[in-house]
Amino acid sequence: MTTTPKTKKPILVALQGGGSHGAMGWGVLDRLLEEPDLDIVAVSGTSAGAMNAAFLSAGLAAGGAEAARAALARYWRSVSRSAAFSPIQRTPLARMLGDWSFDDNPGYRMLDLMSRMVSPYQSSLPGHHPLAPILERHLDLEALNAAAAPRTYITATNVRTGLPRVFTQPELSVETLLASAALPNLFRAVEIDGEAYWDGGYVGNPALFPLIALESAHDLVIVQTNPFRRPDIPRTARDIANRLNEITFNSSLLKELRALIAAQARGRETDVRLHNVQADDVLIEYSPSSKLNAEWAYLQHLFERGRAETDRFLEAHGQDIGVRSSFDPRPMIQDLMSENIDLAQEVE
Numbered sequence: 001m002t003t004t005p006k007t008k009k010p011i012l013v014a015l016q017g018g019g020s021h022g023a024m025g026w027g028v029l030d031r032l033l034e035e036p037d038l039d040i041v042a043v044s045g046t047s048a049g050a051m052n053a054a055f056l057s058a059g060l061a062a063g064g065a066e067a068a069r070a071a072l073a074r075y076w077r078s079v080s081r082s083a084a085f086s087p088i089q090r091t092p093l094a095r096m097l098g099d100w101s102f103d104d105n106p107g108y109r110m111l112d113l114m115s116r117m118v119s120p121y122q123s124s125l126p127g128h129h130p131l132a133p134i135l136e137r138h139l140d141l142e143a144l145n146a147a148a149a150p151r152t153y154i155t156a157t158n159v160r161t162g163l164p165r166v167f168t169q170p171e172l173s174v175e176t177l178l179a180s181a182a183l184p185n186l187f188r189a190v191e192i193d194g195e196a197y198w199d200g201g202y203v204g205n206p207a208l209f210p211l212i213a214l215e216s217a218h219d220l221v222i223v224q225t226n227p228f229r230r231p232d233i234p235r236t237a238r239d240i241a242n243r244l245n246e247i248t249f250n251s252s253l254l255k256e257l258r259a260l261i262a263a264q265a266r267g268r269e270t271d272v273r274l275h276n277v278q279a280d281d282v283l284i285e286y287s288p289s290s291k292l293n294a295e296w297a298y299l300q301h302l303f304e305r306g307r308a309e310t311d312r313f314l315e316a317h318g319q320d321i322g323v324r325s326s327f328d329p330r331p332m333i334q335d336l337m338s339e340n341i342d343l344a345q346e347v348e
Contacts, residue, residue, distance in 0.1 A: 008039035009322045010217035011275075013056075014206040017047025017181070017199070017249070018225035019291030020079075021283060023299040025052045026072050027306020028223045028277050033065040035314065038321070042151040042215045044166075044207050046200040048225070050154045050180040051075060051131070054172065058140045061149035071138075076299050078134045083294035090293065100298050101287035108289055120188045129187050135174045145170040153210040155200035156180045159189050164203035164252075166210055201249040208256045218271045219321050224278035226250055228332065231284065242288035257329040275317060276327035279309045 013032070015025050029052060032038055040060065045053030055075045059068030088107040090100070102108035143149060146169075154167045156179040167176040179190035179197035189196035200207070211220055226249050234240045260272070282305055290298070317326035 008037055009219065010039045010041040011321060012211040012215055012217050012220045013040055013043045013053075014208055014211060014220060014222045015043065015045040015049030015052050016205050016223060016225045016253070017045075017049045017201050019048055020294050020299060021225040021286070021291055021302060022048025022052055023076055023302035024225050024279065024283075024306035024309075025049055025223050026076055026299075027303040027308075028310045029056055029072060029306075030069050030303070031307040031310035031314070032221075033069050035318075040150055041217050042153070042211055044153040044155070044204075044211050045180070046155045046204055046206045047181045047183075049206050049223070050177050050200070051135075053152050053154065054135075054139060054144055054177055057149045057152040058144040061146045062140055062143040071140075074138055075134065076303070077296070078138055079131070080294050080296040080299055082130055082134060086294075088292070090295070099287075100290045100293050100295075100301075102289040102292060103287050108292070120184075120186060129178045129182065129190075131181060132174060132178060135177055139174070139177075141173065144172050151215065153207060154180050155204035155207040156182075156190070156197035157200055157202045159184075159196040159198055162203070164200065164207060165195070165197060166204070166207055168210070202252070204252050204256075205249045206253070208253070208260075212260070212272050219273045219275060221275045221277060222253075222327070224253075224276065224280070225283070227280045227283040229280060229284070239288075246288070254333055258333050261330055261333070273320075273323075273325045274327040274329065275313070275321065275325065276329075277306075277309055277313045279305060282309075 011032075013029070015022075015029075018024075025048065029040075032040065033056075040056065043053040043056060045051070052072065055071040056068050059071035062071075088102055088105055088111065090102065091104050093099075094101065094104060144152065149169060152168060152172060154172060154176050156165050156167065156176065157163075158165050165179075167179075175190055175192050179192060180200045182188070182190050182198050184198045189198055191197075205226065206222075208220070208222075226246055228250055230243065230246075234243045313326075320326040
């Protein structure tokens with residue numbers, strides 16, 4: 001007796017950036033790739049999420065799910081090995097306390113201060129992105145740009161216009177990925193076709209509109225590695241600046257979700273079903289400086305947390321994929337929408 005193969009459910013995946021916290025996104029992808037009934041058909045990524053997206057798609061095109069899992073693991077292992085030579089490491093006290101941050105490291109504090117006072121163009125350091133040799137060595141660009149690869153959208157910020165630039169196949173390259181991860185206070189802008197680009201997190205972290213507008217699949221899984229909420233008010237100058245960066249890097253995602261909800265509220269039907277894998281309660285435990293920590297033990301820790309959060313998501317909402325949304329962003333942005341509605345009524 002022959003059995004009919006089970007039809008796979010196509011999904012779209014949107015991956016946030018967040019430095020080393022992108023290793024949590026790696027864990028999410030690793031767990032999703034184990035699901036035999038899920039098929040990642042398109043992905044959008046920014047900064048660290050762009051790296052995850054590129055290695056995911058290249059691996060899937062080259063050899064399927066297992067090849068993609070191996071490609072992602074090689075990338076993060078290489079990031080860790082490269083960081084082993086960094087002069088900024090956790091202090092003995094931080095290691096003893098199990099603190100993954102660099103907050104008490106004098107070198108980190110000096111780097112943090114200098115990045116606010118001296119631009120990458122004024123620094124005597126070479127304008128070199130540390131991820132460049134890793135991408136050149138390990139990323140299969142031919143597979144990434146092949147027809148068999150999932151459609152991959154990489155977002156960067158056009159420095160001149162302030163608008164998002166979304167790169168996709170067949171123009172994906174080391175330069176487009178570096179552009180998506182070029183934090184302006186640390187790295188020089190990446191020039192592509194005469195235009196300069198900064199980190200895409202300012203305008204799309206990650207960009208949802210390419211997935212919603214251009215893809216035929218309807219289930220969109222948003223993978224958050226940047227906490228929306230923190231329980232405490234920042235008091236120090238460094239904490240204020242770090243929280244401001246988090247708010248800035250989440251604002252574009254909030255705007256896209258608000259636009260989607262507003263369209264639905266006006267009766268414009270959309271077929272997108274939203275799902276969300278996030279661990280705000282976990283990420284708020286880590287200082288923003290931990291985003292620069294690429295110790296293998298830390299990356300593995302984040303990887304396992306990503307897998308665990310995905311396990312919980314699949315157990316609670318796996319049956320919703322292909323049927324209904326399991327994520328309703330309205331409570332999260334309810335106050336913001338109410339304020340805008342009140343303002344619009346006053347204008348009218």
